[in-house]
Amino acid sequence: MSALEDALRGVVGDAHVLTDDDLKASYETDWTRRFHGTARCVVRPADTAQVAAVLRACAGAGVAVTVQGGNTGLVGGGVPAGGEVLLSLSRLTALEPVDTLAAQVTVGAGVTLEALQNHARAAGLDFGVDLAARSQASVGGLVATNAGGIRVVRYGSTRAQVVGVEAVLADGTVLSRLDPPAKDNTGYDLTQLLCGSEGTLAVITRVRVRLVPPAGEAAVALVGVDGTEGALRLLADARAKLTTLAAAELCYAEGVSLVRSVGRLPAPLSEDFPAYVVIECTGRTDPTDELVEMLGECEAVGDAAVASDAAGRAKLWAYRETHTEAISATGVPVKLDICVPLDRLTALVDELPGVIAAVAPDARTILFGHLNEGNLHVNVLGAEAVGEKVTDEVLRLVAAHRGSISSEHGVGRAKTPWLDLSRSTEEIEAMRRVKAAFDPEGRLNPGVLLPAR
Secondary structure, eight states: OOHHHHHHHHHHOGGGEEOSHHHHGGGSBOTTSOOBOOOSEEEOOSSHHHHHHHHHHHHHHTOOEEEESSSOOSSSTTSOSSSOEEEEOTTOOOBOOOBTTTTEEEEETTOBHHHHHHHHHHTTOBOSOOOTTTTTOBHHHHHHHTOOOTTHHHHOOGGGGEEEEEEEOTTSOEEEEOSOOSSOOSSOOHHHHHTTOTTSSOEEEEEEEEOBOOOOEEEEEEEEESSHHHHHHHHHHHHHHOTTEEEEEEEEHHHHHHHHHHHTOOOSSSSOOSEEEEEEEEESSOOHHHHHHHHHHOTTOSEEEEEOSHHHHHHHHHHHHTHHHHHHHHOOOEEEEEEOOHHHHHHHHHHHHHHHHHHOTTOEEEEEEEGGGTEEEEEEETOGGGHHHHHHHHHHHHHHTTOBSOSSSOOTTTSGGGGGGTSOHHHHHHHHHHHHHHOTTOOBSTTSSSOOO
16 A cells, blocks of 8 residues: 555554445445545544644645545535545544533534434533434534534524534644633634535534533424415414424425335324424423414414324424435435525425426425425435436526525535525635635545535
């Protein structure tokens, strides 16, 4: 092997430099199985010092680096384009003691969301972000993509939870600002700059996050409505009348049918509906009465099932949370994560089938997402051969409705050609200047986020 591989072994040990094709394979394909690449080797450092040494070695050899967290990304951002060293952060799993006075904790970038949640809950607190991939998605990945999830309606996206970061630049320089004062106006906020940067500016190795009070008592409702408009009317009532609203998730008949088929689930309600909304309320006291009262007064409700016990809540959530799993079990989807203003959501949903059918007439489209933010996950099965055309048509439709081509998954490699639909020429040029300042040789995650000139 080359001098670079020998140097990397000297940093992380022989067992953590993978060069065999079979050992690299799982790192070279994304979760959807749609994006693939070939890594020169896979390197698995154990801490910030090793990450810095790895990046110095790669910089000295003039070799680019692709950064990967839990590999649950859906836009190819953590998969090598070809020939890069793949830097896996899966071993950065340190969990520091929870600071209960500040309601904060510092964790390694490779810590899974589920491990962070369990760690916080053991100390009587919780983490404000939650999503279905919690058992594999890493904290570093959440920050790098500014992930959203099902609790955005109450706590905001990952960016709102981040207090400080430790990160390594492409040349091995370590930036560490993990525990700043609560109020600090001493210049640029580099922590927030790294949130959503998709590994193109620096490699995040440790993160300090703020924690929230525990959820307490909870109640969940699965509500059948007459379509997108009915879902929006229900959302308006929920936001106006529920002081305990924690989640509002949207799915449609086609998706629920698929979930039932794959997961062998019973019908959720006494009759089928065009759309379904999952509402969760949490509070210090049991919010069931408040939730039931709101549902009884809302004219948009066709039927509803309500549960306050843990098993019952999990059964209702399954109709929404197992969408991604059911889709993946059915085929390789063209997955698009978009967001539009709420007053354009109905029109977008109505127009999507025709736009997709024009380029993929036999495709099957499954929609679901986060209702409060107008955030839809568009999954098109049976269209892999025309994925670029489907992507182009859908993203241009989204832009026509004043929406974003990426709501919470990032741009990755998949959407770089369409970045100008959401960002102006001047904004993209400004982002290029920031990238050049942090990574002048362009070695971190090449081809991710910013389109090629």
